[in-house]
Amino acid sequence: MSRKIAALAAAAALAASGAALAQQKLKFAHVYETSEPYHTAAVWAAGEIAKRTSNRYTMEVFPASSLGNETQINQALTLATVDIIYTGQLFAGRAHGPISIGGAPFMFRDFDHWKKFTESPLFGELAAGYQKGSGGNSVVAITYYGNRQTTSNKPLAKPEDMKGLKIRVPDAPLYTLFPRAVGANPTPIAFAEVYLALQNKTVDAQENPLPTIDAKKFYEVQTHINITAHITDALLTIVGAPLWAKLSDADKKAFTGVFREAAVKATGEIIEIEKRLMTDFTKRGKTVLQVDRKPFMAAVQKFYADGKLPDGGPLPWPKDVYDRLQAIK
Numbered sequence: 001m002s003r004k005i006a007a008l009a010a011a012a013a014l015a016a017s018g019a020a021l022a023q024q025k026l027k028f029a030h031v032y033e034t035s036e037p038y039h040t041a042a043v044w045a046a047g048e049i050a051k052r053t054s055n056r057y058t059m060e061v062f063p064a065s066s067l068g069n070e071t072q073i074n075q076a077l078t079l080a081t082v083d084i085i086y087t088g089q090l091f092a093g094r095a096h097g098p099i100s101i102g103g104a105p106f107m108f109r110d111f112d113h114w115k116k117f118t119e120s121p122l123f124g125e126l127a128a129g130y131q132k133g134s135g136g137n138s139v140v141a142i143t144y145y146g147n148r149q150t151t152s153n154k155p156l157a158k159p160e161d162m163k164g165l166k167i168r169v170p171d172a173p174l175y176t177l178f179p180r181a182v183g184a185n186p187t188p189i190a191f192a193e194v195y196l197a198l199q200n201k202t203v204d205a206q207e208n209p210l211p212t213i214d215a216k217k218f219y220e221v222q223t224h225i226n227i228t229a230h231i232t233d234a235l236l237t238i239v240g241a242p243l244w245a246k247l248s249d250a251d252k253k254a255f256t257g258v259f260r261e262a263a264v265k266a267t268g269e270i271i272e273i274e275k276r277l278m279t280d281f282t283k284r285g286k287t288v289l290q291v292d293r294k295p296f297m298a299a300v301q302k303f304y305a306d307g308k309l310p311d312g313g314p315l316p317w318p319k320d321v322y323d324r325l326q327a328i329k
Helices: 002-022 037-052 070-079 097-103 111-118 121-133 173-181 191-199 210-215 241-246 249-283 293-306 319-327
Strands: 024-029 057-062 084-088 138-152 166-169 185-188 205-209 224-239 287-290
Touching: 024 037, 037 057, 037 138, 037 249, 070 084, 097 111, 097 121, 097 224, 097 319, 111 121, 111 138, 111 224, 121 138, 121 319, 138 210, 138 249, 166 173, 166 191, 173 185, 173 224, 173 293, 191 205, 205 210, 205 224, 210 249, 224 249, 224 293, 249 287
Parallel strands: 024 057, 024 084, 166 185, 166 205, 224 287
Antiparallel strands: 084 224, 138 205, 138 224
16 A cells, blocks of 8 residues: 555655746846837747747736846846846856957948848857856847947037036946947946936936837937947847756757747837837937948057057957858848
8 A cells, every 4th residue: 555655655746846947937138128129029938938838938027227227137147036137248248258249330331231140150159158257148039129229319410529428327337348449438337227317417328229218208208319339239049057057959949949030029019119219209308319330440440450449458359250241231
């Protein structure tokens, strides 16, 4: 009888462990608003992950810095307190410097150049380098974030107009390259705190793509939207090393497929929103200033030619990576 009880207990334990596996809940963290395409794409991906893994994996999406700012969620990915994140390439560059090249100012000629880069062997090599440098975190998709524009309370028509301007930038070194190159004063501030910093005049300006300027309502506390288009930016979807290591090959394929489809969805939406907002902001009484980008580009690209950052430190990528990116046609 005791053997029968023991067998039943073992079967119950096995069933319980199977049920736990079937109901494994994942956390996807990011810093963007629920109204933004990145979030809605992540929510769509959550449904698809559940569907394509027969509910063995479910995923809850935590938006708007609810699990921490961008630096914190990158750390949480390493600590396995979150499983998946969106992050900028410059933040990923802390683990593998060369991957940050995709988020550097005036790096791409246009959207088509950026798109071809994301599909290139070079991007694959950079993602592999990040995986190794981060201890196994895996880049599974890349989403167009938009061209970063500069908002302020005065026109910024030429580099000289930015001299001494206190401008908020994300807390990653390469974001300071463009402001420093034109004599501005870059000030890292957490994304969730930017609106208040602009409102209180802690900073004079900030830079983000038009959809983010709209979603975060930065236009309410800034009069000018200067079309500097200084960074063709993107978000990486990254699966943390602990989760990636235990996924089967079939599940890895499913996760990658879902997140890449989500990236295509969000990218298409961002492109359409950017087009619409160019006129919408004018209708709202904002000054949308089309600037001559060439002088701004020249100020930045001299640092690429010298191979150095404005503070004298080396660029985080080797020259051959820069040359290969520029050679993409």
